[in-house]
Amino acid sequence: MARDELIAAIPSLRAFAISLCGRTDQADDLVQDTLVKAWGNIATYTPGTNLLAWLFTILRNSFYSQLRKRRREVEDVDGVHSGALFVVANQVEHIRMREFQNALGKLPEEQREALIMVGAAGYSYEETAQICGCAVGTVKSRVNRARRKLAALLGEDLAASGAPE
Numbered sequence: 001m002a003r004d005e006l007i008a009a010i011p012s013l014r015a016f017a018i019s020l021c022g023r024t025d026q027a028d029d030l031v032q033d034t035l036v037k038a039w040g041n042i043a044t045y046t047p048g049t050n051l052l053a054w055l056f057t058i059l060r061n062s063f064y065s066q067l068r069k070r071r072r073e074v075e076d077v078d079g080v081h082s083g084a085l086f087v088v089a090n091q092v093e094h095i096r097m098r099e100f101q102n103a104l105g106k107l108p109e110e111q112r113e114a115l116i117m118v119g120a121a122g123y124s125y126e127e128t129a130q131i132c133g134c135a136v137g138t139v140k141s142r143v144n145r146a147r148r149k150l151a152a153l154l155g156e157d158l159a160a161s162g163a164p165e
Contacts, residue, residue, distance in 0.1 A: 006035060009055050016056055020063045030066070034059040103153035111146035118143050 013034060017027035037058050038045070043164050045054055067126060086106045111133075117128040118139070125143075151157070 005051055006038065006055075009052055010035075012052060013055055013059055017059060020060070030063055031057060033062050037062065092131070099154060100150075103150055106153060107146050107149055111142045111149065114139050114142035115146035115150070119147075 010031060013031045014027055017030040017034075017095045020026060021027045023029060034055060038055055041058075045051070104115075107115070113132065114128060117123045117131065118125060123131070125136050125139050132139065
């Protein structure tokens with residue numbers, strides 16, 4: 001296949017691309033992409049076969065590949081979505097979890113039990129009081145003292161975190 005044959009096919013490719021895209025700027029990009037792919041895969045073309053059909057196939061496949069790709073993309077002009085896509089390094093979270101477990105282990109048993117039941121297990125103060133066999137006020141007091149001591153052990157400021165005092 002000669003370079004001249006590719007150049008001669010450009011008007012037909014462009015017309016086909018415009019019929020697919022509906023926009024000349026996208027069609028021109030698609031034709032350019034098609035020609036680059038054709039030139040890069042020139043060894044796969046069988047001389048004597050229909051060059052235009054081969055080029056149209058490349059163009060059509062490129063168009064549908066781009067269309068599928070665009071369907072998965074989300075427009076993010078102001079960077080809101082991309083700004084939310086980050087991952088904190090594993091080792092930092094692992095260390096913080098170990099620190100939390102150590103601090104939790106330093107709490108008195110009654111406070112730790114009340115905090116875990118209310119904070120982690122999701123029991124209400126009333127349910128926790130019933131399970132522990134004590135008054136609701138006692139559970140509230142234990143949870144409050146446990147939160148404060150845990151925050152102090154972790155070097156956290158409860159007021160700054162927005163947690164109730």
